[in-house]
Amino acid sequence: MITIDRRLDISLTRQVYEQIRTQILNGELAAGECLPPTRELASNLGISRNVVVEAYEQLLAEGYVEARQGSGTYVAEGAYLSQQERTECLSFFEIQYLKDERNDFIDFRSGIPALDMFPRHIWGQIAKRVCIETPHSVFGYGYPEGRIELRHILSRYLKRTRGVHCHPDQLVITSGATQALSLIAKLLLSPGDEVMIEDPITHEIQTIFSSTGAVLHPIPVDEHGMKTDLIPQNKKPRFIFVTPSHQFPLGGTLPIQRRIQLIQFARKVDCFIVEDDYDSEFRYQEAPINSLQGLDPDRVIYIGTFSKILSPALRLGYLVLPLSLTKRCKDLKWFTDLHTPSLEQLTLARFIDERHLERHIRKMKKIYKTRRDHLKKCLVEQFGTKVKISGDSTGLHLIAEFQNIEFSNEKVQEIMAEHKVKIYPVELHTIHKGMHQSKIILGYGNLTIEEIEAGIYRLKSALI
Incomplete structure (x- = not known):
């Protein structure tokens, strides 16, 4: 039994092919069984013979049937697959209903x-210019650390607005902060390693670090951020994770005395500090606080993202790494996804360079x-x-x-x-x-x- 529904957004050839294929896989059409001649089947279904011929040719190409010279088209041996119960997916209408x-x-x-405030018009204009004006090479594979144009512009922007000290070679462009955190976890952590981390802190970050087998050592937080006086002096973590400009979720800002205490401890035990600077651009009482990274660029790994400033849909973030870690991090990035999409990077580079980002903020x-x-x-x-x-x-x-x-x-x-x-x-x-x-x-x-x-x-x- 084959039915044709011209209302479907599926070609007639595909409808014939799918139904015969399903019957073969289910065993409804057994090995060695002869399929109807193409002219006869087309006549019965009220469709063009070419439609049936194309469907048969597709089945033949995939091995479901075999053609015997002067005899017809037969179901091939070994095409039956016993079917297991499948989980039914929600239809489009059910999904739309749940959404509504x-x-x-x-x-x-x-x-x-x-x-609703994303700068669509300006972003769209720049994206169009990038697509038209960039050389053909941009449409090929890029480098795992990201486009050099964006890294140059971003290094200047971070110096000017966040007090971050870095060379473009220390920047790795990522698909948002989540990938940046995952790269750090893979780069620095092994089972049994210890991480000192603010408590409370985003549950997703806890999951990323603990998934490596590392042990989380929580340090309590008050209205000023991590209570650095409670850091155990006998511990030697792989790194200390902090959100010093705007602690998540309690919202404190780490004062300079605690920042210095944190850096002194990291120097003493020779570990890194991971600074997540996720939304500190939006400070309402004073100017944004300078980064912790600016106090010790060789000790602090800095994470930033444009998800909070512009849109999570862009999936654009970055890592600022000590030079000692950049080569290994670039290799890990390459293994993960080769590189972050190039056209979006170039659009963002121009968006920053033309000062649209600062006006938007x-x-x-x-x-x-x-x-x-x-x-x-x-x-x-x-x-x-x-x-x-x-x-x-x-x-x-x-x-x-x-x-x-x-x-x-x-x-x-x-x-x-x-x-x-x-x-x-x-x-x-x-x-x-x-x-x-x-x-x-x-x-x-x-x-x-x-x-x-x-x-x-x-x-x-x-x-x-």
């Missing part, structure tokens, strides 16, 4: 920039400050003295701490399902549990003023 069902959720996820700082201030205002209006706000001087999120409320996973799920608001407990990112149960992370970068108001109202409805 979630559209009325208000999601306070952190680290998402205002997606200045514009977005005003927008995010307005959203942050409105979020704080809504929290105070709805909860009064029952909420304490912290970690709001930088970035795209703040911390809200509530009296006499513990945000267990079950509570979060209840809030999501019943009140259609999504929040993120700090406790999800802790290593030592039980210290931050009353705190939640509220991201505001990708929420409008109206969504912020509605979201906090729903949160109040769920908690009170």
Whole structure:
């Protein structure tokens, strides 16, 4: 039985081929069985004979059938495959339905920039120029460390805006910060190695490092970042991981005294410091804090990303490495994906070089400050003295701490399902549990003023 449906976005040849192929694989057409002559089958189906001929030729090319001179087309030996039960995939309509069902959720996820404010027009113009004007060689394979044009421009930009000291040869362009973190893990860690890491810290980062078999040694965090006075002096970690300009998730900024203490310890035990500088461009009270890397470029590995500044969809990040690590890191990058897409790199290089990035950051700082201030205002209006706000001087999120409320996973799920608001407990990112149960992370970068108001109202409805 073969059916033809002209409404499908599948060619008639493909429909005939697929149905015969499936019947052969399932054993419905047995080895040695003769297929109908092409003219007869075409007549029965009401289609052109050429359609059937093409389908038979495809089956013949793939070995499902064999042609016998003057006799016909027969099912080949060995083409039957017993079928196992398959998991059914959601149809397009079911996926669309689920997507629509979630559209009325208000999601306070952190680290998402205002997606509707991406500079599409300027980016599109530059991308078009890059595509038209670049030499043919750009469309070939590139180097694992990234395009030299971007690395030159980025090294100057980081010196000017973040106080990062590096030569372009110390830069490796990555597919976002996640790949940068994975490269560091592969570069430095082996089973049993120890990593000193802030607690709390992004759960995904914990997973990346611990997946190598390394042991995480958590160092507590306060309102100023890692408590460097609690670093065990008898330990010798492979590296210390910090977010000094804007600690995630609590939001503190590591003061110079702790930075110096951190570097002195790393020098003493001869280990590296990994600095994740993920969204410190958006500082609202003062100018952005200079990087830790600028204090000791030979000791600090610096990670940056454009996911928070521009868009996660770009998948563009970078590593600034001590020269002693660059060769091995480039080799690892090559093994991972050869290189990050070249056209996007060149577009970003021009975007930075023409000062569009800095103008975009200045514009977005005003927008995010307005959203942050409105979020704080809504929290105070709805909860009064029952909420304490912290970690709001930088970035795209703040911390809200509530009296006499513990945000267990079950509570979060209840809030999501019943009140259609999504929040993120700090406790999800802790290593030592039980210290931050009353705190939640509220991201505001990708929420409008109206969504912020509605979201906090729903949160109040769920908690009170």
